[in-house]
Amino acid sequence: MRLAACLLFVASAALVVRAQGPEFDLLIRNGHVIDARNGVDAVTDVAIAKGKIAAVAASIAPSRARDVVDASGFYVTPGLIDIHSHVFWGPEVNAAYSNGYSAVQPDSHSFRAGQTTLVDAGGSGWRNFPQFKEQVIDRSKTRVLAFLNIVGSGMKGGAVEQNLADMDAKQTAARIKEYPGVIIGIKVAHYAGPEWDPVIRAEEAGREANVPVMVDFGGHTPPLSLEDLLLKYFRPGDILTHAYAHVNGRVPIVDEETGKVRPYVWEARKRGVIFDAGHGAGSFLFRQAVPAMQQKFYPDVISTDLHIGSMNGGMKDMLNTMSKFLNMGMPLKDAIKANTAKAAEVIKRPDLGHLGVGADADVAVLTLRRGKFGFVDVGGGKLLGDQKLECELTVKGGQVVWDLNGISRPLWNEMKEPGGRGAAVR
Ligand SMILES: [Zn+2]
Numbered sequence: 001m002r003l004a005a006c007l008l009f010v011a012s013a014a015l016v017v018r019a020q021g022p023e024f025d026l027l028i029r030n031g032h033v034i035d036a037r038n039g040v041d042a043v044t045d046v047a048i049a050k051g052k053i054a055a056v057a058a059s060i061a062p063s064r065a066r067d068v069v070d071a072s073g074f075y076v077t078p079g080l081i082d083i084h085s086h087v088f089w090g091p092e093v094n095a096a097y098s099n100g101y102s103a104v105q106p107d108s109h110s111f112r113a114g115q116t117t118l119v120d121a122g123g124s125g126w127r128n129f130p131q132f133k134e135q136v137i138d139r140s141k142t143r144v145l146a147f148l149n150i151v152g153s154g155m156k157g158g159a160v161e162q163n164l165a166d167m168d169a170k171q172t173a174a175r176i177k178e179y180p181g182v183i184i185g186i187k188v189a190h191y192a193g194p195e196w197d198p199v200i201r202a203e204e205a206g207r208e209a210n211v212p213v214m215v216d217f218g219g220h221t222p223p224l225s226l227e228d229l230l231l232k233y234f235r236p237g238d239i240l241t242h243a244y245a246h247v248n249g250r251v252p253i254v255d256e257e258t259g260k261v262r263p264y265v266w267e268a269r270k271r272g273v274i275f276d277a278g279h280g281a282g283s284f285l286f287r288q289a290v291p292a293m294q295q296k297f298y299p300d301v302i303s304t305d306l307h308i309g310s311m312n313g314g315m316k317d318m319l320n321t322m323s324k325f326l327n328m329g330m331p332l333k334d335a336i337k338a339n340t341a342k343a344a345e346v347i348k349r350p351d352l353g354h355l356g357v358g359a360d361a362d363v364a365v366l367t368l369r370r371g372k373f374g375f376v377d378v379g380g381g382k383l384l385g386d387q388k389l390e391c392e393l394t395v396k397g398g399q400v401v402w403d404l405n406g407i408s409r410p411l412w413n414e415m416k417e418p419g420g421r422g423a424a425v426r
Pocket of ligand 1 (some may be wrong): 084085086119280305
């Protein structure tokens, strides 16, 4: 009797274990983890459970996880954050980046480049942000956040963006406060007049709502002073995007006569101004970036300025853009930090961009390929390089959302439940 009871107990205990399943949903083993926020730069294991990072340790037994990825030879990083993209796509004719054709669908570009968070840079303004949220943010697997345009109607191009009467600091700040953590900043772009008003009003809203201002500077007639923007109008934490551009109506950060980064640009960095790559289709030139890198003026953040004009040009995607910086001499760990921990800090979302236990399980597994590669800037100039980042696997909230070579999957002829859990990406 006693033996029977004992056996029954053992059997039921085993059933409980089986019903509960393994402790972790996914284990990424043996990868070189770069997590700047938590000071990790070493080969280590990362375990995920219930959509969160559950453990980070030198050796975690594979038997403790349902699915196991061998990331030997790969880099494992927090999911990348792109602080400048254009994803308010929609059917409105002549609406550019604000419910228009020039913006792109976030999920078609994000995960394949290791990105789990895309920040739309000013597509919507306070008037049409609710439409952007319903139409794109709430329907995307990618985490989509937003800089709100200081123009109430957003980035629709043409006369809409020249209308000072539609740049309202109070309404802008009020909308930001309605969506804390989703609207993470304010964007100023494309205004061509001689006034500072768009910047002044964005700064007023930024102070009121405690968020940074990102400025796409240039194109003013007559030109406005970059020095004044960086040292007088900007607060620490504000962002100059398109840092390595040379466009009409704005002096570039590298003085092309002396080849030096301008002293007031260094001074701005010292006072906490953020310099963002913002590559795009017209805003990144090697003749600016190469001398800046030689002088170790690295970007704080390496964003893409993703849109229909940049995606098939020199920019291509986030990893191609980051690879340019590696080949110009920026250390890999700095480039990874720029688009993880630093990007999260810039948008005031410190919950993102790291792999600490309890964080959302947003992870990228990257490979650094060695070979002969070419990289093109917006002027059509080519830089030769010998290293290129590629995305093997992307995990968003614990789910595998991109798996280039099936490293998270069993062989087809060894699957226990053919056709059941067989989808390559669940
Ligand atoms: Zn842009």
